[in-house]
Amino acid sequence: MSDALTPTAPLPPAPVALADARERAIRLLTDRYADDTLSTGEFEMRLDRLYGTLTPAAAEALVADLGAPRAAAMARTAPVSAALPFQAAPARAERLSCIFGQRTMGGSWTPGARAEALAVFSEVTFDLRTAVLRDGVELEIEAYFSTVRVLLPPDAVLDVNVGPVMGSVTDDTTPARGMGPVVRLRGSAAFAEVTIRRASPDLPPGAPFKLAWREAKRAARRARAR
Incomplete structure (x- = not known):
């Protein structure tokens, strides 16, 4: 019997590392789909294969031929001027992602000045x-094969510019009650539904979301009937 140690199998990659690699791959796929590098069929096929990957290396290999994301590529190729005056770096956006799942951002959430949200399936x-909006918030939404619902406070001012691509963006809001914080919605909805409604001032802020969402729909219908 040999005294040589039997080599142990390598440990599987940490779930967080695989999730991060998949998120980077999704952002690259969506970039290339948005700039027409990928067809719808190719985008869907790669996305399906991505969720079958078991290691970060496999996820990265799936998109290795697609190059860098647009933002990174622009940063590398942008000319640099020696005479540029000093400018403070913009505040880093809060990043939220939901992939093949459900996620609700509510309560006394403080989104800051800008937040990016990625929703895939x-x-x-x-x-x-009841979010702490202070001077307002800009919410950049990238939705793919997803449903996104936004419920505004009664006094929030809405500025929406979300472009649908084989999807829908429905502004189902009633007029604002006052001049509250500005909520700016930006981004795109590919094969996705984005619906925006305004909470009724007749309901307490702590009312269950489903009740508030239904009442907001009824209020929008009544406003259109007038």
């Missing part, structure tokens, strides 16, 4: 009734 809800 998911249902994502932004309940802003």
Whole structure:
């Protein structure tokens, strides 16, 4: 019997590392789909294969031929001027992602000045009734094969510019009650549904979301009937 040690199998990659690699791959796929490098069929096929990957290396190999994301590529190729005056770096955006799942952002959430949300095959809800919005928020939404719901406070001012690609963006809001913080919605909805409603001032802010969402729909219908 040999005294030689039997080599142990390598440990599987940490789930966080694999999730991060998949998220980077998804962002690259969506970039290339948005700039027409990938067809719809190719995008869907690669996305399906991505969720069958078991290691970060396999996820990275799946998109290795697609190059860098647009933002990174622009940063590398942008000319640099020696005479540029000093400018403070913009505040880093909060990043949220939901992939094949459900996520609700609600309660006394403080989103900051800007937040980025990625939804892929998911249902994502932004309940802003009791969020701490201060001077307002810009929410950059990238939704793919997903449902996104946004419920505004009664006094929030809405500025929406979300482009649908084989999807829908429905502004189902009633007029704002006052001049509250500005909520700016930006981004795209590819094969996705984005619906925006305004909470009724007749309901307390702590009312269950489903009740507030239904009442907001009824209020929008009544406003259109007038």
